[in-house]
Amino acid sequence: xxxxxxxxxxxxxxxxxxxxxxxxxxxxxxxxxxxxxxxxxxxxxxxxxxxxxxxxxxxxxxxxxxxxxxxxxxxxxxxxxxxxxxxxxxxxxxxxxxxxxxxxxxxxxxxxxxxxxxxxxxxxxx
Numbered sequence: 243x244x245x246x247x248x249x250x251x252x253x254x255x256x257x258x259x260x261x262x263x264x265x266x267x268x269x270x271x272x273x274x275x276x277x278x279x280x281x282x283x284x285x286x287x288x289x290x291x292x293x294x295x296x297x298x299x300x301x302x303x304x305x306x307x308x309x310x311x312x313x314x315x316x317x318x319x320x321x322x323x324x325x326x327x328x329x330x331x332x333x334x335x336x337x338x339x340x341x342x343x344x345x346x347x348x349x350x351x352x353x354x355x356x357x358x359x360x361x362x363x364x365x366x367x368x
Contacts, residue, residue, distance in 0.1 A: 245286050253284040253291045263305050263338035270346055277353050290319055299353050304332045
């Protein structure tokens with residue numbers, strides 16, 4: 243599936259214009275600094291742009307700012323990403339700004355626990 247060029251352009255712009263909470267979290271995650279895991283930022287996955295993604299761990303981290311007021315839309319997005327095999331962790335800007343250590347602890351737990359099982363086409367598990 244080809245990624246929409248407009249979505250790719252938007253992701254590039256978002257990389258250059260990160261919010262302060264995104265920048266703080268990125269400084270902790272980048273360059274395999276955190277649990278020796280490679281994170282990328284503003285990653286296009288299907289019709290969405292994930293704030294941070296550790297593909298090897300099938301983990302997406304979203305930092306939700308003031309624009310995330312539509313819970314139903316966020317739930318649909320999380321459901322779609324989960325259906326693609328990703329776990330999604332969501333944090334608010336305030337979480338990152340006031341409790342970065344707690345945010346990093348939750349990410350560490352997600353990285354060190356087994357992902358949710360994937361069902362086979364017959365529904366019998368792995």
